[in-house]
Every structure is written in structure tokens, then in C-alpha cells.
Amino acid sequence: MRAVMLGLPGAGKGTQAERLGEVLGVPHVSTGAIFRQAVQTGTELGKAAKAYMEKGELVPDEITVGIVRERLESADCRKGFILDGFPRNLAQAKQLDEALARMGTRLDAVIDLEVPEQEAVRRITSRRVCSRCGATFGAGEPVDASGRVADVCPECGGRLSQRADDSEEVVRQRLQVYQESTRPLVDYYAGRGVLVRVPGVGPVEAVFEAVLAALRARNLVPSTLTPPGAREARR
Template sequence: MRIVLVGPPGAGKGTQAVRLAEKLAVPHISTGDLFRANISRQTELGKLAKSYMDAGNLVPDEVTIAMAKDRMEQPDAVNGFLLDGFPRNVAQAEALDELLRTEKMTLEAVLDLEAPEDEVVKRIAGRRICRKDSSHVFHVAYNPPQQEGVCDICGGELYQRADDSEDTVRTRLEVYHTQTEPIIDYYKSQGLVRTISAMGPVDEVTERALEALKSEQAENH
């Protein structure tokens, strides 16, 4: 299956993308990972992206699209992929359609994870990361440490990332509404969107997503 995953920051896209890709046995293609991989391997695209990022500018669509194209042409993506963080706007969605047409591929579903804005703000603004090991993540409401400000696992100091503050989260949501949300209407016009609630336990959200995709496959066969 070829799937695009969309949803606001804090809806749990990253978590669901990894789980769904594993269940569907397709690669999880995340723009963040693409940038990191190309920059660390010092590919031409990586060097180009880094030059924009170092100057504090957004990486142009064509560079992102070229990286995505390169990744989608890898052998492990022949039978499908799950795109996370791409396309980020309508221009990228149109470029993806063009790319898939050229490669004689079709997109089968766009999974839209929905979560109320206040919940998203609460989820992100409550996150606390360990300074010693950033994989140790806590939450002031949902997963509090035993001792405030101290990591249960290694005793490191817990802190709130600058881009997790409430003001920054609301700004990120504003960017999502103006730039990314329009792709949902773009794909709705193609009959591809399956909207599911991102609320509740992680396992339940994964099950909902798989059910939505199953109904999509059933309709197409």
C-alpha cells in the first residue's frame, strides 16, 4: 500500500507511522529521516538542503521532492510506502501526484489523524526530555517522573524543549492549518482521505487506522 499520513503536531503521527509501516510491511518514509540521512551521507541533495538550513531558510519544495523521489525508488519501497511529513503543502502534493503518475504508481489512502487543538497543546507542552538521553521522554500529566525534573531511568535533568512551549506549539499549529491542512481537501477531491481519531491509547489508534485502511483496500478490490 502507498499511504500518506497527515495530522497536526502532537497527534502522534511519528508513533503511528512506525507501527503502521511495520504492520503493513512497508518502509516508513519520514522527511526528518530523509534530511538526516542525506546530510549525514553528504549526498548532493543533503549538501543543498544543509546550505539552506544553515542559512536559517526553509528547504525548497524541489529539494524535498527530489529526496522523497530518490527514497521511493529504493528496492524496499517497490510494494508500497508510508509517507510521514510529506507532502507538507498542496504544491508538494501535486508534485507527488506527478511523480507517481510518471512511475505508474497510485496513492491508495491518505490517513488523517484528528485531535482537538487543546489536547494537542497539552500533549506537546507537557513533554519533558532527559538531557542525558533524549530517548527518555516523560509527560507532566500522562507519564510524570517519580521526582519532578529528574529522569527515572538515569537521573538526568528533565527539561522542556524550546519548540515545545505552549506559544511555539500554537504557532506550529497555525502553520499546519495554513500550509498542510489544505492538502486534506486536495486529497478529499480524489476520494482518498480516511479520517480517524488520534485520541485514546496508542494501540487503539493503530487498530482504528488499520480498520480504515482495510475498508479502503476492500473498496479498491
């Protein structure tokens, strides 16, 4: 399975991509993670990206695509991958298609997690992050022993707070950028016959079941494939 996970900021792309990768036995490729790795390991493309990042400038598409291509050419991606956070615009999508074609492969599916904007805003503005270990918690999390929402991290005891870029004003700006730059990818991939639409509202496990059901309907995963939790529940 070679797939891309699309959706508004706050749609749950990372969570669903990670789960899908685990079930299928292929890596979840987060562009944020591979950018950090490229910079830390000092690859030529990583050095080029770092120069732009340190100046607060956007990394050019050709460098971004190059870093992604390097990751997809890794041995663990030979059987597939779930891309999360890339492509972000039509130019990147077309360059990804070209890169995969040179590798002798193509995307099997582009999964669009459909979430209303107001729900995306609610999710992101409700998010809190631990100042010590960086753990992230959604609305109503974590819960302390008395059943109340805790103000400290259950992992390390650090203080939980909202990130500055999770304010409603910033979130609205990010959503506008998504609509202008990334939303056109829905039509692009629909035209190529690989778009899979999945409702993204509901409990995480229910959304994941919907992802698998949509992929099964296209014969992209075995009909017997079920989430680990579902298998355990049947025992």
C-alpha cells in the same frame, strides 16, 4: 500500501506511521530522518538542503521533493511506504503525485488523524525530552518506582526538560502554520478519493485499531490483519 499520515503537530503521526509500517512490512519514511541522512551522506540534494538549513532558511520544495523521491525509489520502498511529515503544502502534494506517477504508482491512502487543537497543545506542551540521550516522554511519563512522574530518564538517567520549541507560544504558531499550509491537503486528498479520516484521541493502541479498521473498510489491508498486541491477547 503507499500512504501518507496527516494530522496536527502532536496528533501522533510518527507513532501511528511506525506501527502501521511494522504491521504491513513497509518502511516508515520520516522526512526529518531522510533529510538528516541525505545531509550526512553528502548526496547532491543533501548538500543543497544543508546550504539552506545552515542559513536558517526553508529548503525549497523542489529540493525537499527530490530528497523524498530518492528515498521512495529505494529498494525497501518497492512494496510500499508510510510517509510522515510530507507533503506539507499543496505544491508538495502535487509534485509528490507527479513523482509517483513517473514511478508508475500512486498513493493508496492518506490517513488524517483528527485531534482537537487544544489536545494537540496539551500533548506537545506536556512533552519532555532527555538532555542526554534524547528520549521523549509524553504527559505523565515516565513513572518511577513509587508511582510518581520521574524527573530523570529511565534509559540513561539524564535530566528531563521541556524543549524550547514545545512552549505553548511556539506550539500555537506551528498550529497556525499547519492550518494555513497543510490543512488544505485534507480537501485535496478527499477530492482524489484517498482520504481516510481516523479519530486520533485515545490510547495509542485504540487509535491504531481505528486506523486499521478504517483501512479494512476500504479493503486496503486484509480483514485478518490485526496489531501484534491484539494477536498476543487472544492467545
